[in-house]
Amino acid sequence: MALAIVNSLFSDNIRLLKTEASKTAYQGVGVAIATIIVATCLVCYLGDNTISLEGLWVAQKHNPALWMLNLGPFVFGFWGQYSSSIMAYQAGAMIVDQTQELRIRADNLEKETAYVSTHDRLTDLPNRALFYDRVERAIISALRLGNQPQGLSILLVEIDNFKDIYDTLGRNSSDLILKQISNRLQGLSLETDGVAKIDGNVFGILLSEMDSSGWDEEFAQQILKAMEAPFLIDRLYVNIHPNVGIVHFPEHGQDVDTLVQRAGVALHIAQKSNKGYALYEQSFDKHTPLRLTLMSELRHAIGRDGLELFYQPQVSIQTGEICGAEALLRWNHPIHGFVSPEDFIPMAERNRMIKQLTQWVLHRAFRDCALWYKQGLQLKISVNLSARDLHDPELPDLISGIAVAAGIQPAWIMLEITEGSVMTEPESALVIIKRLNDMGYHFSMDDFGTGYSSLAYLKKLPLTELKIDKSFVMDIIANENDAAIVKATINLAHNLGLKVTAEGVESKAIMDRLTEYGCDIAQGYFLSKPISVQDFNQWVQEADWKIANRNIQL
Ligand code: C2E
Ligand code: CA
Ligand code: CA
Numbered sequence: 001m002a003l004a005i006v007n008s009l010f011s012d013n014i015r016l017l018k019t020e021a022s023k024t025a026y027q028g029v030g031v032a033i034a035t036i037i038v039a040t041c042l043v044c045y046l047g048d049n050t051i052s053l054e055g056l057w058v059a060q061k062h063n064p065a066l067w068m069l070n071l072g073p074f075v076f077g078f079w080g081q082y083s084s085s086i087m088a089y090q091a092g093a094m095i096v097d098q099t100q101e102l103r104i105r106a107d108n109l110e111k112e113t114a115y116v117s118t119h120d121r122l123t124d125l126p127n128r129a130l131f132y133d134r135v136e137r138a139i140i141s142a143l144r145l146g147n148q149p150q151g152l153s154i155l156l157v158e159i160d161n162f163k164d165i166y167d168t169l170g171r172n173s174s175d176l177i178l179k180q181i182s183n184r185l186q187g188l189s190l191e192t193d194g195v196a197k198i199d200g201n202v203f204g205i206l207l208s209e210m211d212s213s214g215w216d217e218e219f220a221q222q223i224l225k226a227m228e229a230p231f232l233i234d235r236l237y238v239n240i241h242p243n244v245g246i247v248h249f250p251e252h253g254q255d256v257d258t259l260v261q262r263a264g265v266a267l268h269i270a271q272k273s274n275k276g277y278a279l280y281e282q283s284f285d286k287h288t289p290l291r292l293t294l295m296s297e298l299r300h301a302i303g304r305d306g307l308e309l310f311y312q313p314q315v316s317i318q319t320g321e322i323c324g325a326e327a328l329l330r331w332n333h334p335i336h337g338f339v340s341p342e343d344f345i346p347m348a349e350r351n352r353m354i355k356q357l358t359q360w361v362l363h364r365a366f367r368d369c370a371l372w373y374k375q376g377l378q379l380k381i382s383v384n385l386s387a388r389d390l391h392d393p394e395l396p397d398l399i400s401g402i403a404v405a406a407g408i409q410p411a412w413i414m415l416e417i418t419e420g421s422v423m424t425e426p427e428s429a430l431v432i433i434k435r436l437n438d439m440g441y442h443f444s445m446d447d448f449g450t451g452y453s454s455l456a457y458l459k460k461l462p463l464t465e466l467k468i469d470k471s472f473v474m475d476i477i478a479n480e481n482d483a484a485i486v487k488a489t490i491n492l493a494h495n496l497g498l499k500v501t502a503e504g505v506e507s508k509a510i511m512d513r514l515t516e517y518g519c520d521i522a523q524g525y526f527l528s529k530p531i532s533v534q535d536f537n538q539w540v541q542e543a544d545w546k547i548a549n550r551n552i553q554l
Pocket of ligand 2: 326384416446
């Protein structure tokens with residue numbers, strides 16, 4: 001098929017080029033004929049002093065120079081046709097060569113992009129998306145076997161002390177450890193591509209075709225054994241503490257989400273057991289935090305509007321005006337009641353739901369923001385982005401699409417990011433942040449002071465605002481250290497040309513202290529807790545804080 005296309009492209013090109021080149025040959029023939037006519041007339045005139053048909057005939061008959069000239073059009077015609085064919089053929093071949101080269105390059109680029117989106121950059125192992133895909137395919141082929149589906153096992157391996165290693169040795173060394181772990185796991189795995197890195201320090205292993213029951217537990221023991229030997233990093237011997245959670249298909253779940261979620265529950269139990277591994281049992285659900293069992297329900301909550309977006313007001317400390325609000329997600333679970341975003345956001349991050357969740361929040365927040373502007377209330381709406389969002393190259397286009405649909409200006413929005421979310425893959429995060437900033441979106445560094453602050457990176461990011469974490473702000477009256485940190489952070493931010501928002505403003509005393517320190521914006525329970533849109537509108541009418549535009553109709 002491809003060959004046929006190339007061939008037809010080739011002959012089309014040649015035909016086109018030949019027509020172009022032939023034109024020049026015809027012109028040559030034309031010039032040669034014109035030369036014969038002029039020369040014959042000249043010979044006739046020089047001989048007879050006049051030009052007559054007879055004279056022309058005689059000139060043509062007796063003048064050998066004219067005979068030579070007469071050959072010109074044939075020579076030009078033949079030579080022109082011949083060389084145009086050769087040239088057209090060569091040029092056509094060159095174009096086809098180049099087209100093929102371009103096609104090969106495009107194919108390679110496509111393959112490279114597909115590889116990057118399905119593999120972990122550090123270890124080259126399949127990433128979460130590819131692992132889920134493989135498990136899904138394995139489930140489908142196991143189910144094809146009818147009543148007696150072939151067994152599969154999923155093992156999750158997590159490094160318990162990874163955070164300590166990261167905090168002590170830093171990113172480069174902990175990356176080296178992850179690479180070595182991945183090598184040891186691959187050495188153990190019987191199937192090529194059976195091992196995947198599905199999260200920062202979590203590996204997934206798919207085992208199919210189990211010969212006998214209990215084999216996967218044996219495999220878990222082998223994993224623990226393989227990880228026993230210390231890892232040599234920068235002349236230091238480092239020990240890791242892995243745990244393994246195991247699930248079986250079909251007993252423990254019929255779909256990849258449920259299976260991985262239950263492997264996570266088993267992993268949680270493994271952390272507490274001294275064996276270091278655990279095979280999932282239903283009774284585990286009672287002993288694990290609620291968040292581990294809620295995953296599939298969250299997906300339904302997004303689909304069925306089980307979520308709500310609350311807003312927490314922000315007030316300008318210097319002018320006393322209500323200047324903005326932070327959008328905060330709420331999930332009111334039909335059975336468990338209110339589930340904290342601190343539980344379900346990390347859960348959604350670990351699964352493939354954060355994109356949907358962020359999309360949902362952006363739709364709501366932009367729609368509400370547009371409505372407030374229409375009503376005359378000019379609020380800057382802050383929206384939280386999570387780590388995974390910042391590594392999604394589609395995010396800028398997604399946001400601009402939602403903004404256009406809602407009819408808002410980018411400058412009305414503040415996107416909140418955290419140090420941690422930027423630092424996981426700083427380069428790619430920076431590209432996305434810069435693109436959004438070029439579109440006119442403002443950025444705020446949330447939870448400032450709690451992460452691995454890197455001033456070098458802070459300077460690289462196009463920030464408008466620093467948000468001091470509530471853990472420092474809440475204690476500034478009682479704790480001198482916290483007061484010093486808050487004061488220094490405000491000065492630092494102002495020196496970098498940034499505004500400062502303090503969250504966790506729980507009392508008038510804190511508000512007064514922040515005024516003294518020159519802080520710009522306050523957010524906290526002293527002003528209001530996060531509330532629904534209706535309550536927010538009422539709060540704006542009744543609060544003691546000023547509204548810039550008095551002609552609002554809420
Ligand atoms: P955050 O971004 O740091 O949000 C501020 C949190 O501090 C909110 O908790 C808010 O209710 C709480 N807070 C505000 N003022 C005070 C105060 O004066 N005292 C105390 N004790 N707490 C205060 P919330 O709503 O539970 O949210 C927790 C976290 O969940 C947020 O922390 C944010 O990281 C995440 N989150 C919430 N909504 C979203 C969302 O739409 N997307 C993403 N990616 N994350 C979200
Ligand atoms: Ca925030
Ligand atoms: Ca915060």
